[in-house]
Amino acid sequence: MRFLERLAASEFAVALEITPPQRHLPKVLLRRARLLGDAADAVNVIQRPDRQSSLEASLELLAAGIDPVWHLAARGETRESVAAAAARARDGGIVQVLCVAGDHAPAGEGPSLTVREAIAAVRAAHPGMTIGATLNQYARDPAAARRNLLPKLRAGASYVQTQPTFDVGALERELAAVRAQAPVAAAIAMAMPLLTAEAGERISRRLGLELPPRLRDVLAAGDEEAAWAYFAGTLARLRESPAFQGVAIMTFEMDPLPAAGARIVQALEAAGIR
Incomplete structure (x- = not known):
């Protein structure tokens, strides 16, 4: 079952x-994408300036039968x-995209889109x-981070993905504060x-965070x-909490x-979960 199908069926998605890879290396891309085998419903493809583009890699994965999530970085882009x-x-x-700020645009580039503007442009071109x-x-000013998120939701984003979480209770409270200000169809927690x-x-x-004491002791x-x-x-x-509809697994190693x-x-x- 594909990622979005699981969300629509109220099943926990992974x-x-x-x-x-840094260039077109299909074997490397597929090896990384197949790390979890059938346990992953989709593969999020990070966008970085020194790598194969997320869109190119996502198209390759889709052709190989893997459900991709294209990452669109707004910095350096135009409408x-x-x-x-x-x-x-x-x-x-491709039917799913995660819009992010991305790395800084190269020197000399013109003004970049905001993430809200990028979301609106995607919505117009691909309804x-x-x-x-x-x-x-982990933002220093959580209220400001929530205020920054709201225009993105109004522009057409329907789900939220977090940074890696090591304290589920704290993330539940933050998402409750988000949902008090705007409806969010789904929240995908990153775990690592x-x-x-x-x-x-x-x-x-x-990330500018303090790991929970128990995890620090274990490590x-x-x-x-x-x-x-x-x-x-x-x-x-995460699976037991009604605050989350899925998880995105990130590994420490590339x-x-x-x-x-x-x-x-x-x-x-x-x-x-599986």
């Missing part, structure tokens, strides 16, 4: 987030370029597209297995089995080994 990309996605059969927007639950203290420190610095002890159990527990909390994929699938099964 996506895998991947980074495409015309977004409309052209959305038309190409429409003609290629049947399901559009997502992101929520940073952290297995080492170094990985925990790097994620903490990158400090170097107990990998306990770390996997914590991840499975996070997935179970090109994880098959054994890591197998452990993630085991964690999904332990959480009652």
Whole structure:
């Protein structure tokens, strides 16, 4: 069953987030996209300036029978370029996009679209597209982050995807505050297995967050089995909570080994998701 079909059927959906290779390397792209096998209903394809474009990779995945989520980065884009990309996605059969700010545009580029403007341009060019927007639950000013999200929902985004969560209760409270201001059809929580203290420190610095004390203790002890159990527990909390309709799995490694994929699938099964 495809990702959007699960959401429509009120079944918990699972996506895998991947980074495409630096150039057109179909075997590498498919290896990353198939990390979870049939346990993933869709594959989110990150957009980065030094990589194969998300749209190109998404079209390749769709041709291979994999349900893609195209990531559209607004920075450096114009209404015309977004409309052209959305038309190409429409003609290629892509039905889901996550609109993000993206990396900074190269020096000398003209003004960029805002994410709200990019969403509106996609909606105009591809009315049947399901559009997502992101929520940073770790923003220094949560109220400002919510205010930033609302115009994206009004412009046509129908679901919200979060940053990686390690504290489901805190994310539930933040989503309740969002839904008090605007209806959100679906909330997709990102989840990420952290297995080492170094990985925990790097994620903490990158996202500007404080990991829960219990997770910090697990990582400090170097107990990998306990770390996997914590991840499975996070997935179970997400599955049980009415606040979430799905999860997007992100891995710490860009090109994880098959054994890591197998452990993630085991964690999904332990959480009652598959």
